[in-house]
Amino acid sequence: MVLDAIHDWPVKDDVSSMEYPIFSLSKNPDTRIRTYSRGGKSIRVIPSAYGAATVFDKDILIYCISQLIRAADAGITVSRRVRVDVYPFLVGTRRSTGGAAYERVVDMCRRLKGTTIETNVKTNEKEQLEGFGLIEDYRVTSWTKNQKGALELELTISDWLYRAAMDFDILTLHPDYFGLGQALERRLYELARKHCGDKAWWEISLPLLLEKTGSSQRPSRFKQEIKEIVARDSLPDYRLFLDETARPNKLVVMTRDNAKLICEANKAGKLLWVSAFLQKTLKNVA
Structure with missing residues (x-):
């Protein structure tokens, strides 16, 4: 599906990634393997050479989940595969729209794709040990003039996150979160x-x-x-x-x-x- 360019969108986030420390807080490439375990639930974060996905990289997942839920509420058929127009994403998440911002979006996708999550935390009451990337794949469909930044891209979010979104295992965030x-x-x-x-x-x-x-x-x-x-x-x-x-x-x-x-x-x-x-x-x- 295509995510429309909208401005006053309800910001949604999945409960599991809010509860567990999946995303790195580091400003520098974080290549540590991190494990968090409590109450029988465990999360293991295994980054790629690009470093673990950061809490700021998560913005594109929040954006996709929010728009998927909005579309589903409107009766539109949705799937894990989405196409994102980058400029509205940058505006909607209060990011710079300068040239380098479009290059940073590609780096975000690299970290999200490369970060493996291994967990037994359930979404939609389904519990099993799973290992997956935060996004399954991505493809830049329209490049900036210098061929380094993405104007438009397609990505497939993980089934784990998609299950959470479609079964409303989510919470609404204040838009000022992005500030x-x-x-x-x-x-x-x-x-x-x-x-x-x-x-x-x-x-x-x-x-x-x-x-x-x-x-x-x-x-x-x-x-x-x-x-x-x-x-x-x-x-x-x-x-x-x-x-x-x-x-x-x-x-x-x-x-x-x-x-x-x-x-x-x-x-x-x-x-x-x-x-x-x-x-x-x-x-x-x-």
Whole structure:
């Protein structure tokens, strides 16, 4: 199918890739074999020589999944094979539309195709050990003048992701997700959306958060970066707080819907606890 050039599109992401650290946060080619295992579920990420697919490479998968769901909702026949007009993709994911951007899209496809995922995590209630690339194949159908960048391309997303999309094992992301410029910020938003969701708050220890983000940083550097992200307060939908009174330290994620937050905190008998975090926000603004 062809993905139409649209602008106000609902941003959809599959739950499994939000939960597990599949995508690299590294700015440099990441050729490490990474394994994450918890609760009987395991993910092994095996990159190619080009390096593992990054959280920014994931944008093209989010774009494809979102448009596939939109088309299916409209009664259009869809398949894993899609054709993407690159300019609308760049605009829709808030990327530069300069010449080098079209070359970077080809590199994204190389990393997505070359990264092998081996997992027993199920999509659509189907559990089995699988090994697959994030995209099965890709083909540039229209090149830029210098023959290095893609104006249009076709790709086939993995059956694993396609099953998740077609059976609505997905969540809606805030469009401002694409405005988050740091990989860890994006990963924190994914985890917040997955675990906090429609709840008022969610807590996680920093050691477990380090695992779930897939970060390769030392714990001390990871904590410092978390502090910087908390101070910037740039995530859509959620506020982040670092609870250094807890042992081990915790990241606390709270909805930006203050009315809901106060209501739920009052019901849970945690109004003072929530208020203490909100007062920190007011002090920082002042």
